[in-house]
Amino acid sequence: MEAVWQGLVQAYYLLIRLDPGVMEVVALTFKVCGLATAVSVFIGVPLGTFLALKEFPGRRLVISLVNTGMGLPPVVVGLWVSFLLWRSGPLGRLGLIYTPAAMVIAQAFIAAPLVTGLTMAAIQQLPARLKTQVLALGASPGQLYWTLLKEARLGILAAIIAGFGGVISEVGAASMVGGNIMHQTRVLTTATVMEVSRGHFDIAMALSFILLGLAFSITAVLTVLQQRTRAVPDGRKKLLRLL
């Protein structure tokens, strides 16, 4: 309990003093996780929508691969992205290994299957005839997709929350492709692991509280956004008030 208390106090002082080292790590964490989530949404939402709505040969295989990807261990992703980006690897000449860009790539690989799979599920949960109804209203293919995405927005926001949760919490891939280099690729998760290995449990605990706070704040914003769009039926509202 002493370590927890010390960690809390330490976190308080680090934040109050706006410790430059910590602020740098927080900013990089925010940047890398935000970009990785954005890339995974950019890939996962259209791909999930396509998989939910289109029939094509091999669709089940692709869906199986996406579902497998949803449980992909971060260290495996880190290893494969490292192989690709190492100087001797196929993409080595890009010089991305041990850079924030490499971390974004690795984390996007982790989050994209989550966003794809959950988007697909959200679209598939819409009433089966809604697609036909929207087409019958004269929608072009683009208008159809956009309308269905809006209808599935609760599920899609859940997909984005899951994707963000996947990247902000992982440490294996980030340290393998980023290398935890001070002022360059050190993020909250890798810094926490490093402080634990050094025996600085109070600092590690402080970083973990900051990480938790960051994760909570961003997820809370997304959750508020998600729940604001939810239409609660009148009867249910009354029931909630009674409860």
Add this chain to the structure above:
Amino acid sequence: MGISIRAEGLRVSKGGREILAVDNLEIGRGEVWGLIGPNGAGKSTLLQVLALLEEPDTGNIFFDGQKIDYHRALSWRRQLAVVFQEALLLDTTVFNNVAVGLRFRGIPWPVVKERVEHWLEVLRISHLASRPARRLSGGEAQRVSLARAFVLEPRVLFLDEPFATLDAPTRGALLEELHFILRETGITAVFVTHDFTELPFLADQVAALQGGRIVQSGRPETILWQPASVELAAFVGITNLLPGEARLNGSGPVQVRLQGGVTILAGTRVGGRVVACLRPEEIIIQGVTAAEAPANRLRGRIRHIIPQGGQYRVEIDCGLPLVALAGASQLRQGCLQPGREVLATFPPEAVHLIPA
């Protein structure tokens, strides 16, 4: 102004089974067609194919004589509107739901607003405009669904059992409004229904489907009184289906000797083994002392009287089982009671014969 529709050689198969096989169907401009048939008859599939929402395996659709390419059908699809059994409203306000089709078409906002407000008023749902669509009752939701279709000013309206889930008064009111709007606008309409009582009210023509094929088409009265098959007869509410042997008798009415030895006269000129179809509402039940009817006068005993909506289903044993319909006033007079002896009479024209 409506569009004329012609369908040729339509075939649709699913799971290795042919579910639609329509060789020819012609729907004139401004005509209202009803599609009837039991579950799995292919009515909804035919409607979706005609509405360009499902591409047939083979066959062609022509709108106003022009062959439709299903892959370039958006401009045609934007001249149609479809109302389904479930309202399938989007998760937004009533106003936005009614406006969505117009927005797809890129109609300017002032026109959208004017047209949406007009149709909300026609369907008496203006007060719901800002309400979330998902909080409406079934009847209100279906009104929104109709407004969403009519606001598009379609040239063809397709309705797939739009009122099947509604209570009787709401259904009656919406049917009346639909009838009025269809007559006012002069658009072509095709509707699917399970309820044959809607046919004479709404439809100019009816196509009856069975096993994916059109087994009969024509005026609603023809389908209801002279169905082409025994299955169709049962579907359109003919409860008296009596097997027998018909004998042509010169130019006079056909004599039908029914199983059980009773002989009746029929209006259809068919000989040989037949099934005599007699609608229950054609049978008049009288006391045994009533004046003699010229023909088809069967003496029998009432077995059961079963309430059926506002009427009563009277089952009579005349040596063969007959079902008639009686009003409440007849029951109140006390002449209809189980066990009582009665006369069942009906004109020969009411008896339609289907070759067995």
